[in-house]
Amino acid sequence: MSLTSTPWNALKTWRQRLTVPQFTVVTGALVIAVGTVLLASPLCSTDDVGLWQALFTVTSAITVTGLSIIDVSRDLTPLGQLTLAGLIITGGLGLMAITTFLQGFVQGNSGLRQRLDKGRALDEFGVGGIGPTFNSILITGFCVMGIGTVVLYAFGFTDIANPLERFWASLFHCISAYNNAGFGLWGDNLVRYRDNPVVNGVIASMIVVGGIGWRVINDLWTNRARLQGLRRLSLHTRLVLRSTALLIVFGALGLMFTEQFAAGGVIENLQWWQDIQVTLFQSISARTAGFNTVPLSIKTFSDAGLLLLIVLMFIGASPGGTGGGIKTTTFATLMGATRSTLQGREEVVIHRRQIPDTVVLRAVGVVMASAIFVILMALLLGIGPTTSGEPTRTTFNFLEKLFTCMSAFGTVGLDLGVTAQLNRWGQLVLMVGMFVGRLGILLLLSAIYGSRPQPRVGYPREEIYI
Amino acid sequence: MSLTSTPWNALKTWRQRLTVPQFTVVTGALVIAVGTVLLASPLCSTDDVGLWQALFTVTSAITVTGLSIIDVSRDLTPLGQLTLAGLIITGGLGLMAITTFLQGFVQGNSGLRQRLDKGRALDEFGVGGIGPTFNSILITGFCVMGIGTVVLYAFGFTDIANPLERFWASLFHCISAYNNAGFGLWGDNLVRYRDNPVVNGVIASMIVVGGIGWRVINDLWTNRARLQGLRRLSLHTRLVLRSTALLIVFGALGLMFTEQFAAGGVIENLQWWQDIQVTLFQSISARTAGFNTVPLSIKTFSDAGLLLLIVLMFIGASPGGTGGGIKTTTFATLMGATRSTLQGREEVVIHRRQIPDTVVLRAVGVVMASAIFVILMALLLGIGPTTSGEPTRTTFNFLEKLFTCMSAFGTVGLDLGVTAQLNRWGQLVLMVGMFVGRLGILLLLSAIYGSRPQPRVGYPREEIYI
Ligand SMILES: [K+]
Ligand SMILES: [K+]
Numbered sequence: 001m002s003l004t005s006t007p008w009n010a011l012k013t014w015r016q017r018l019t020v021p022q023f024t025v026v027t028g029a030l031v032i033a034v035g036t037v038l039l040a041s042p043l044c045s046t047d048d049v050g051l052w053q054a055l056f057t058v059t060s061a062i063t064v065t066g067l068s069i070i071d072v073s074r075d076l077t078p079l080g081q082l083t084l085a086g087l088i089i090t091g092g093l094g095l096m097a098i099t100t101f102l103q104g105f106v107q108g109n110s111g112l113r114q115r116l117d118k119g120r121a122l123d124e125f126g127v128g129g130i131g132p133t134f135n136s137i138l139i140t141g142f143c144v145m146g147i148g149t150v151v152l153y154a155f156g157f158t159d160i161a162n163p164l165e166r167f168w169a170s171l172f173h174c175i176s177a178y179n180n181a182g183f184g185l186w187g188d189n190l191v192r193y194r195d196n197p198v199v200n201g202v203i204a205s206m207i208v209v210g211g212i213g214w215r216v217i218n219d220l221w222t223n224r225a226r227l228q229g230l231r232r233l234s235l236h237t238r239l240v241l242r243s244t245a246l247l248i249v250f251g252a253l254g255l256m257f258t259e260q261f262a263a264g265g266v267i268e269n270l271q272w273w274q275d276i277q278v279t280l281f282q283s284i285s286a287r288t289a290g291f292n293t294v295p296l297s298i299k300t301f302s303d304a305g306l307l308l309l310i311v312l313m314f315i316g317a318s319p320g321g322t323g324g325g326i327k328t329t330t331f332a333t334l335m336g337a338t339r340s341t342l343q344g345r346e347e348v349v350i351h352r353r354q355i356p357d358t359v360v361l362r363a364v365g366v367v368m369a370s371a372i373f374v375i376l377m378a379l380l381l382g383i384g385p386t387t388s389g390e391p392t393r394t395t396f397n398f399l400e401k402l403f404t405c406m407s408a409f410g411t412v413g414l415d416l417g418v419t420a421q422l423n424r425w426g427q428l429v430l431m432v433g434m435f436v437g438r439l440g441i442l443l444l445l446s447a448i449y450g451s452r453p454q455p456r457v458g459y460p461r462e463e464i465y466i
Numbered sequence: 467m468s469l470t471s472t473p474w475n476a477l478k479t480w481r482q483r484l485t486v487p488q489f490t491v492v493t494g495a496l497v498i499a500v501g502t503v504l505l506a507s508p509l510c511s512t513d514d515v516g517l518w519q520a521l522f523t524v525t526s527a528i529t530v531t532g533l534s535i536i537d538v539s540r541d542l543t544p545l546g547q548l549t550l551a552g553l554i555i556t557g558g559l560g561l562m563a564i565t566t567f568l569q570g571f572v573q574g575n576s577g578l579r580q581r582l583d584k585g586r587a588l589d590e591f592g593v594g595g596i597g598p599t600f601n602s603i604l605i606t607g608f609c610v611m612g613i614g615t616v617v618l619y620a621f622g623f624t625d626i627a628n629p630l631e632r633f634w635a636s637l638f639h640c641i642s643a644y645n646n647a648g649f650g651l652w653g654d655n656l657v658r659y660r661d662n663p664v665v666n667g668v669i670a671s672m673i674v675v676g677g678i679g680w681r682v683i684n685d686l687w688t689n690r691a692r693l694q695g696l697r698r699l700s701l702h703t704r705l706v707l708r709s710t711a712l713l714i715v716f717g718a719l720g721l722m723f724t725e726q727f728a729a730g731g732v733i734e735n736l737q738w739w740q741d742i743q744v745t746l747f748q749s750i751s752a753r754t755a756g757f758n759t760v761p762l763s764i765k766t767f768s769d770a771g772l773l774l775l776i777v778l779m780f781i782g783a784s785p786g787g788t789g790g791g792i793k794t795t796t797f798a799t800l801m802g803a804t805r806s807t808l809q810g811r812e813e814v815v816i817h818r819r820q821i822p823d824t825v826v827l828r829a830v831g832v833v834m835a836s837a838i839f840v841i842l843m844a845l846l847l848g849i850g851p852t853t854s855g856e857p858t859r860t861t862f863n864f865l866e867k868l869f870t871c872m873s874a875f876g877t878v879g880l881d882l883g884v885t886a887q888l889n890r891w892g893q894l895v896l897m898v899g900m901f902v903g904r905l906g907i908l909l910l911l912s913a914i915y916g917s918r919p920q921p922r923v924g925y926p927r928e929e930i931y932i
Contacts, residue, residue: 464705
């Protein structure tokens with residue numbers, strides 16, 4: 001297409017011809033490359049952090065996962081920690097903006113320029129086009145994080161004497177929570193604040209607000225004057241709010257149930273109010289944030305409890321939020337389809353609205369492809385070459401492997417103590433999992449195949465027995 | 467409806483008003499009750515077999531599962547073994563007939579009589595109505611089992627000197643294989659014939675032919691003269707044949723891959739041809755039959771291999787066959803839906819035919835409900851009260867529990883050495899799992915809710931983001 005021959009113009013033309021998914025993938029890879037070099041430099045980190053450790057940390061930060069093979073407070077300089085926070089905001093709010101943008105389209109095949117023009121022209125975001133939407137996403141994010149930081153500073157981290165240190169801890173954890181990143185400044189994550197209701201409450205609120213997505217926040221804000229009539233809200237908003245609430249409550253109840261029977265487990269010898277606080281926090285955190293207020297390992301949780309956490313990690317947060325996973329609405333669609341089938345219906349009905357069959361189909365595709373991908377990851381984790389001297393423990397049981405891979409794919413960051421013990425092959429598998437899981441299999445595939453025109457052949461229908 | 471008041475007539479009227487699913491459930495429960503009393507009597511078994519052991523064995527036989535807490539050759543008399551074979555045929559061919567019958571209807575709500583009349587009148591089975599179909603199912607079954615018995619007697623179990631014993635072993639194993647029951651006469655199942663190609667071949671063929679279902683066999687037989695043109699076959703037949711072949715091959719390749727890395731595993735120190743024979747047989751057998759030619763335990767298989775077996779057990783055989791699981795066509799439908807989604811299509815296309823959305827919806831419902839049911843089973847297995855003296859080993863890891871529950875739900879019968887070690891609570895969970903898994907969640911629910919008219923309310927469509 002381009003008639004000019006300078007490399008710079010060629011690059012510019014190439015960039016303009018990228019689709020949004022392709023643009024996202026290319027940008028992500030570029031940020032990781034630049035971030036790695038920056039973080040590995042002595043300005044940002046101690047000698048313990050080589051290129052490999054920096055690459056893993058940057059990938060984990062930009063995908064807001066939180067899996068880590070370094071100790072953030074010890075191995076990173078203040079500038080390094082600031083860089084990390086910047087990467088987390090870029091990854092969290094950046095993808096929030098991109099997915100919100102893509103939600104406006106049914107198909108994802110046109111070029112970026114075209115899209116941007118279309119978005120501006122059609123005002124399909126309801127708040128005056130793309131620019132105002134992006135601004136609103138940023139303003140919402142910084143307001144929420146700001147309020148959280150103030151509350152944490154004043155009432156939360158009161159045990160930290162140094163004001164600057166206390167402020168940085170408050171700000172960093174709010175950034176990490178709102179973007180569902182799960183990075184902490186301390187080696188034990190938030191275990192030291194297990195019984196602090198302010199820290200629990202603020203972090204959990206940040207996670208939930210960041211996880212439900214800008215469209216839902218915007219819908220709630222627009223209708224704030226007449227919220228008694230919930231019917232004004234869109235089906236999407238109601239579905240996100242209800243499934244988020246149900247998942248939090250049932251996750252906590254489930255953990256209370258499974259961990260009752262685990263001798264030596266995390267809620268042994270706790271008061272009932274501690275039980276509730278710990279399980280609620282863990283239930284909220286497992287769906288993508290990845291903070292923990294109790295030590296996580298195969299010893300401190302029962303098999304059943306770990307399985308429940310795996311399911312919560314798989315489901316993840318809501319679409320257009322800062323979290324990962326297959327998304328709450330995908331899960332709700334499949335549950336709706338299941339209920340419809342069991343009732344003998346032939347269409348999916350949720351909240352008295354019929355869900356289009358194409359949505360159900362997409363949900364099936366996302367879930368199956370994601371499940372297959374995670375299982376392949378777990379299979380691959382075990383078979384890589386062992387570089388001498390690297391691994392201190394080479395055999396993990398199947399549940400530990402599956403948990404770790406799900407944690408990476410769902411960009412959760414909960415860790416049973418496996419990640420740092422893996423050899424480089426295993427850590428590579430996790431990095432690929434984080435990248436694929438963050439972008440989502442659909443976005444990734446449309447980045448690869450997006451430009452190819454889809455053949456539209458009609459085939460005759462034929463029944464099969466199932 | 468009934469104007470007469472004698473209990474017998476009331477019972478008869480009640481029976482006639484049952485739907486087919488209700489009739490199936492009631493008949494199944496009755497056969498289990500009668501069979502238990504019969505098998506527990508001294509005519510059929512030694513003193514070691516009480517009512518509980520008899521109940522478990524009969525449930526396992528009528529659901530063609532093959533999980534066992536007794537030693538068939540030692541604890542059952544010849545009459546007991548004959549009863550077991552009878553129960554297996556009843557369960558296998560019986561449900562084959564019923565599901566083949568139900569496949570003729572889209573909805574399952576009319577009464578049994580009505581159905582039978584309709585079936586006779588409409589000749590919807592293409593071979594002259596219900597009577598001829600049932601006859602054909604029986605004749606096909608006995609022909610296949612007969613041929614198998616002759617081959618096994620003449621070339622297979624040649625190491626058994628006593629002719630009567632050899633005949634009974636041949637007949638019993640053919641019945642067990644064609645009906646996908648997986649019961650063996652010996653404590654080690656078929657481990658002693660691991661390297662015998664005739665035994666491997668005959669049993670594997672019986673399993674596959676029994677598993678693909680009567681409709682497929684009938685379609686192949688009808689078109690036998692012009693099989694070069696595969697397009698004459700129905701979509702259902704082609705789909706069943708292709709997914710069966712693919713699952714067998716990929717299952718075997720997968721096992722070869724995962725077990726390569728398992729030190730001390732079952733294919734260590736084997737020749738390449740033994741590798742192929744063992745993995746092929748195990749891949750075929752895992753999708754519902756449940757025979758094993760190698761010792762099965764958490765020690766002899768890798769975690770990844772056991773996971774693969776769990777997936778194969780979950781998928782199971784084909785609809786209208788003697789096997790269980792969610793069915794090959796259900797799996798193929800979901801894979802088709804996944805492929806369509808990843809390609810950006812809005813309809814499911816398999817073999818150049820469009821699959822109706824209602825079929826996709828049913829597939830989603832079956833898979834989700836089944837997966838949730840099996841996971842609940844695995845959670846419940848661990849928490850029952852321990853009756854003193856019963857269990858010799860009370861803690862199993864998560865993978866062992868999930869494997870055992872999947873084996874029961876898929877009516878497979880592969881056992882890691884868990885079943886006999888469980889307490890009665892755990893064995894009860896397995897029995898319920900076998901019963902539900904054999905009938906299928908859809909059939910069971912339509913037995914419960916079948917008579918209730920389904921409200922047909924139209925709701926407006928609304929999009930959600932996933
Ligand atoms: K995270
Ligand atoms: K079986």
